[in-house]
Amino acid sequence: MTKTTYRVSGETPFDGHQPGEEFDADLDADLEERALERGSIEIVKGTKKKEVKDDE
């Protein structure tokens, strides 16, 4: 299990974390992709899971 560090970049709380807050999580790859696309979160440390999966 690889945890990624995210920041809540949207204007609404995400996964129990407030806007601007950083958190470590092992999000589902599809959930992460949707959240990144709509701007709910951004990656602070780590890599996008979907890209890692597609490369496999």
Added chain:
Amino acid sequence: MSKRVALKDSVKVDSVDLSNLARAVRLSSEHERVDVSGFSATGANEYLAGSTEQSVTVEFYGAYGTGETHATLYPIHKNRTVAAFAWRPDQTAVVGPTNPELRGNVQLYTYGPGSTRGETDTYEVTFNAADAAGFQFFTA
């Protein structure tokens, strides 16, 4: 149990907390009523509970910022995504027997935001249960 005024409800869609952008929630859970009546002395009908249709309708405020109502809901509808939905009466308290959380995986078959001049921008969104688990209340 005491009565309550709905003020602190929690509404989450695809892990996004849309509580402050929602103002009404209504669960609909209905078993099909299957008529299995046969001849009888009383003539009364007999029924069995059949398949179950479940949905949750939420009235949202139209909000078009990053991660807000439209940004969260429209991609779910457009991409036919199955996403997690959760609602509980009190967002300030943990899930428990007196604060049960309704959870389910949902799809958005219909999405229809709009607006009327001079009025608050709100619209209803109906989340349909997307898998066999349906909507269930959890107390832990």
